[in-house]
Structure formats: C-alpha cells, structure tokens
Amino acid sequence: MMLKPEYFQEVVLNWQAQYGRHDLPWQQHITPYKVLVSEIMLQQTQVKTVIPYFQRWLARFPDIASLAAAAEDDVMSCWQGLGYYSRARNLHKTAKYVVHELAGEIPKTPAELREVPGVGPYTAGAITAFAYNEPGTIVDGNVKRLFARLFELEGNLNTGARHRELWELVERYTPTTNNRQFAQGLLDLGATICTPRQPRCQECPLQLKCKAFSHNTVNEFPQRFKKSPLPTRSGYFVLNKSDAGIVLEQRPADTIWPRLWALPELVDEDTEAPVLGRFKHTFSHYKLDAVVYQGAEFKTNNLTKRFAIDQLQDIGMPAPIRKFIEQHLLKPADNN
DNA sequence: GATTCGTGGAG
C-alpha cells in the first residue's frame, strides 16, 4: 500500500480533533440509543434535515423503552415528512426487540447489529464506532467519494463487486482504537472538505497524498454514469371536506407512503367529479402528477377516518399531501 | 443485481 494506514489514521484523527464537527445533537451525552436513532435518520438524509427531527424524537421518545411502548401512529407521526418510512417502522421494531429480547441493550458488534431490522453494513459499523467506540468500518457516500479521489478508483463503485472491494480497502485503513473519532473524521472530511462539488482541496490534510489532486482530476471522481430519466405516473386523490373535517385513508403497507394517512386514492381518473386542484411531486424513482377531486365518491378496503382540522398535525401524513391540504384549507378555492 | 423506498438542500 502506497499510503500507510497508520499515517492515514493519524491525519484523519488529528484533523477531526481540530476541524471536525463536535456540536451535532447526537454527539452530546452520547448513548447507544441516540446513536441508533441518529444513524437510522441519517440514512440518505442530510444532517441539516435530520437535526429538528432528532430533537423532536428524543423529546417524544427519550429512551428505547418509551419507543418500544409507543403506538405505531405516534411513531409515524413523529417521523412524518422525513421520508423512507420503513425506517421508522424498523426502528420501532428494533426498540421492541431490544427491550423484550435483549434486556434493553443495543448490540455492540457489527455482526450482531446486522440482525437488527433496518441496520445494514454501514449502520452496523457506525453504531459500533459511534456508540461504543469499538472498531467498525463505515462506507457511505462520503467515504466512497473520499477514497475514490484519494486513490483514483475508476469505474462504477456501486456494483456489488466494486463495493465489496471498496469496503475491504476502507477496512484496511480503519484503526482498532479511537474508532469514534476516526469514523467522525471520515464523515466530516467528506461532508466539509471532500465535497461532491467544489471540494476545498486547499484545506485538505490529505492533499499531498491524493492521487486525484496530484493529477488535477478531483472533479472526475467518483466517476458518474448516466441514469435514465424518471418516469411519470398519474395519481388521483379525493378531498372531501366538511365542517367536521376531512376524510383520510390509511395507506396499505405495500404502497408508497406505507401506513401514512393520506387523501383517499382512486385507481383511475374520475371524469365526473370536479377537479379541486393538482400537484406534482418527485420521488427518488418516479414523478407523480396528481389530480385531486372534490367530493368524488370512492370505495376502498383500507381504513378511512374523518379528522378534524386541528387533528391533522398529530398524524403521519406524506409531505406533499400535507402541503396540498394546508394550501386548500387556508385558502379554500371558491371556484365552485 | 436491479428495484423500491421520500424529501429537501444546494448549486
């Protein structure tokens, strides 16, 4: 290895101590529970987005026992708007599992953590390192980018084989001590210095060791590949408003927005009912063009319920549905 | 291995 692991570790640790982030909410009075919650929330989600959710979550479910004892509706309500809702249900499952089967102790080793629902290879290593300060390898988007540039790793690192290769490379550079600080250092370097665009190479402690920097190819790594444009789907929803509130439907577990409360959805368009409004929404894998009908009849096998307006803040609703409803309740259309 | 799963920050 051209770059000695001992040197790399020393650089990352020293840089983290001096320039890394130390004021994130989940870094204060660290407990395994805080680390678990934060790591699940941070999956594919930016730190800035997570912080207010994390604060509210800890206020509502201060420890793993309170989460285990919570009702699913409360859990989904607290997660609403954060996306990837299976994370919330898995976290709830995990809390029950840990409280009832593991005497409240969150597992410590990556292997044991992998048995936990919603915990994959990254999160297992992260919890081990951050919660217990024990050796845990982490490969996320930050680490992938940093190593891709440091060693000019070519090709698509997202394939199974290349990802395993990258994982083993990072593993060889992961120390057996100072695990928490090292893991934080990797993430902080990726998030604040080795950024996707306009990286701050002048401030990077690894500048002289970085192959991409030396070849002036930093912006070419990690190599990007074209993705096909997102398909567009249509959605048809019903908003039935009365003085008593609005009717919502709890969505089935096998749809987008599983088990959230949303406007009842029609399988087809309704050419009879008046159109109240439309909205567009972009998911990770398709675009939604939605039509909302006013007072359309619908039949459903799902649970439906009428909610008063002031109840809506306490239930888990998809972000775009909530936005649409708020717009039309605050500024009701008078075009009928 | 390819798909599915949300939402919003930032350029």
Added chain:
DNA sequence: TCTCCAAGAAT
C-alpha cells in the same frame, strides 16, 4: 427549473 445526491437497506 433542473440535476445531483444525502451517515443506505430491504427485497
């Protein structure tokens, strides 16, 4: 507005 992509995991 459009694009990339974010402390990924499950199926």
